[in-house]
Amino acid sequence: MTPDLLEQGTQRIQERAQALRLNTASGGRAAGYGRLLAQAGEVDVAHGRILYLEDVNVSFDGFKAINHLSLDIAPGELRCIIGPNGAGKTTMMDIITGKTRPDSGQVFFGSTIDLLRYKEAEIAQLGIGRKFQKPTVFEHLTVFQNLELALKTDKGVKSSMFFRLDSAQSDRLAEVLHTIHLAGSVGRQAGNLSHGQKQWLEIGMLLMQGPKLLLLDEPVAGMTDEETARTAELFLSLKGKHSLMVVEHDMSFIRTISEIVTVLCDGAVLAQGTLDEVQADERVIEVYLGR
Numbered sequence: 467m468t469p470d471l472l473e474q475g476t477q478r479i480q481e482r483a484q485a486l487r488l489n490t491a492s493g494g495r496a497a498g499y500g501r502l503l504a505q506a507g508e509v510d511v512a513h514g515r516i517l518y519l520e521d522v523n524v525s526f527d528g529f530k531a532i533n534h535l536s537l538d539i540a541p542g543e544l545r546c547i548i549g550p551n552g553a554g555k556t557t558m559m560d561i562i563t564g565k566t567r568p569d570s571g572q573v574f575f576g577s578t579i580d581l582l583r584y585k586e587a588e589i590a591q592l593g594i595g596r597k598f599q600k601p602t603v604f605e606h607l608t609v610f611q612n613l614e615l616a617l618k619t620d621k622g623v624k625s626s627m628f629f630r631l632d633s634a635q636s637d638r639l640a641e642v643l644h645t646i647h648l649a650g651s652v653g654r655q656a657g658n659l660s661h662g663q664k665q666w667l668e669i670g671m672l673l674m675q676g677p678k679l680l681l682l683d684e685p686v687a688g689m690t691d692e693e694t695a696r697t698a699e700l701f702l703s704l705k706g707k708h709s710l711m712v713v714e715h716d717m718s719f720i721r722t723i724s725e726i727v728t729v730l731c732d733g734a735v736l737a738q739g740t741l742d743e744v745q746a747d748e749r750v751i752e753v754y755l756g757r
């Protein structure tokens with residue numbers, strides 16, 4: 467494909483993804499959200515931040531899981547988050563995606579979208595995709611069908627039966643297949659893929675929805691060394707087009723992909739910098755790396 471065609475294809479895909487997001491809201495209260503989401507479709511990153519959390523607090527039965535947490539991420543950045551067990555990494559992702567409501571603080575997507583006003587499903591529609599540690603692909607469906615399914619905004623049986631990809635969606639699917647290294651496995655049943663391939667497929671399903679920000683929780687856990695290396699390539703290829711927040715314990719993987727690393731401990735940022743900088747930090751060595 468020539469660069470011109472590729473650019474045109476990318477533009478069509480973006481327009482289609484935008485239309486898809488708007489089409490998901492229909493009728494009554496949903497139409498109200500449709501208006502909100504339409505405005506929110508443009509994430510304002512003029513201030514250089516696609517995500518920011520400010521002074522966020524969450525307690526579970528009196529235990530402070532998130533403690534005055536402030537953090538921001540630049541558009542197109544690949545941010546790595548590390549920290550000991552119980553540091554609050556998963557809880558932070560739960561807050562960003564609307565699964566957990568903070569007791570106080572601010573969580574913004576761009577400079578205008580207050581994520582605390584939205585529900586979990588709406589936050590996904592706004593362009594924040596989340597990948598949990600375990601792959602959750604549809605094992606009995608093929609790679610192609612899994613990716614196709616990710617585009618269906620109405621999962622009703624009837625609409626699924628009559629769902630057909632348009633040309634922009636077909637282009638996108640082909641592009642995603644290539645990105646996730648599964649172009650040669652398009653007709654394979656997902657249940658027969660390796661663990662690493664299932665993880666890539668699930669990332670592909672998120673990519674089909676055109677996310678602006680991807681949250682990835684321990685993506686290389688259980689992968690072979692080769693799969694881990696290919697996942698690093700994949701993430702580096704996504705950087706710039708998407709913003710990524712990657713929680714991982716595998717330090718050699720972090721070394722391959724990281725620019726800025728944030729160390730969480732006791733629900734707050736303990737240190738932040740390059741991996742070399744945080745690895746040399748005495749406090750980080752004491753609570754995490756020196757184990």
Ligand SMILES: Nc1ncnc2c1ncn2[C@@H]1O[C@H](COP(=O)(O)OP(=O)(O)OP(=O)(O)O)[C@@H](O)[C@H]1O
Nearest residue numbers: 526527529531549550551552553554555556557558
């Ligand atoms: N729903 C909940 N109810 C009570 N306590 C919780 C709940 N969710 C999390 N916690 C507690 O909050 C703290 C932070 O947990 P969290 O899972 O966010 O840590 P983490 O950094 O993701 O850890 P890990 O690396 O082990 O996944 C832990 O002490 C955990 O037990």
